Amino acid sequence: MKGNILITFAKKIMNLIAKEVYQIPLLFRNSINCYLVEGYVIDSGIKSSFNKIKKNLYGKDLKGHVITHAHPDHQGSSHLLCKTFDIPFICSERDKENAESGEVTSEYPSKNLVERFQMKFWAGTGYTVSKTLRENDYLGSFRVIETPGHSMGHISFFREEDGVLIAGDVATNMNLLTTIPGLHLPPKMFTTNQDLNVKSLQKLSALNPQIICFGHGPILYNKDNIFQKFVEKI
Numbered sequence: 543m544k545g546n547i548l549i550t551f552a553k554k555i556m557n558l559i560a561k562e563v564y565q566i567p568l569l570f571r572n573s574i575n576c577y578l579v580e581g582y583v584i585d586s587g588i589k590s591s592f593n594k595i596k597k598n599l600y601g602k603d604l605k606g607h608v609i610t611h612a613h614p615d616h617q618g619s620s621h622l623l624c625k626t627f628d629i630p631f632i633c634s635e636r637d638k639e640n641a642e643s644g645e646v647t648s649e650y651p652s653k654n655l656v657e658r659f660q661m662k663f664w665a666g667t668g669y670t671v672s673k674t675l676r677e678n679d680y681l682g683s684f685r686v687i688e689t690p691g692h693s694m695g696h697i698s699f700f701r702e703e704d705g706v707l708i709a710g711d712v713a714t715n716m717n718l719l720t721t722i723p724g725l726h727l728p729p730k731m732f733t734t735n736q737d738l739n740v741k742s743l744q745k746l747s748a749l750n751p752q753i754i755c756f757g758h759g760p761i762l763y764n765k766d767n768i769f770q771k772f773v774e775k776i
């Protein structure tokens with residue numbers, strides 16, 4: 543009975559986006575997202591996100607856990623997730639050191655109160671990386687696209703057949719202060735090289751994505767090429 547209740551609850555917070563692509567919103571108004579993509583868990587929110595993720599993944603056949611980048615709001619539950627489900631931890635070569643050490647704010651342009659808050663309350667323990675990814679590798683039928691800038695090892699994932707893009711934090715689809723949906727560049731405070739990030743956005747825009755899944759904010763169904771128009775205006 544208790545199990546049934548948990549499963550019912552879990553279903554409510556897992557949204558089917560496209561074939562074998564689920565969004566797991568971890569905080570109110572899609573403030574932080576995790577995705578289950580062809581058996582891979584992409585990103586893991588903050589450390590208090592773990593129970594929510596776990597409930598959604600119960601009974602699923604999992605192949606591994608990948609992070610788009612080693613920041614505290616994407617790796618917070620990674621170590622618990624990999625340990626609990628006994629799945630490999632995967633990231634880009636460049637972010638591997640931070641993912642393993644847990645020093646996930648080391649690339650931030652400045653150290654301040656916000657950074658210290660994130661390290662204390664959001665970041666997870668480092669965990670051994672089993673495999674690294676680079677440009678044109680595949681995760682199931684998703685191609686790895688290197689999108690450096692927000693972190694130097696930031697990666698995105700694109701499925702050609704239906705144009706699904708897992709974009710990470712190259713952009714956010716919400717105002718992070720007000721939570722009002724809309725496309726924005728990621729905050730400078732947490733972005734290593736914004737000029738490089740803009741180049742990465744242009745690279746993603748050229749792929750003509752149809753359904754875009756962000757680390758922060760709702761899914762963007764790219765009607766009227768709203769994503770490309772946003773990128774052109776930057």
Ligand SMILES: [Zn+2]
Binds near residue numbers: 613616711757
């Ligand atoms: Zn983020």
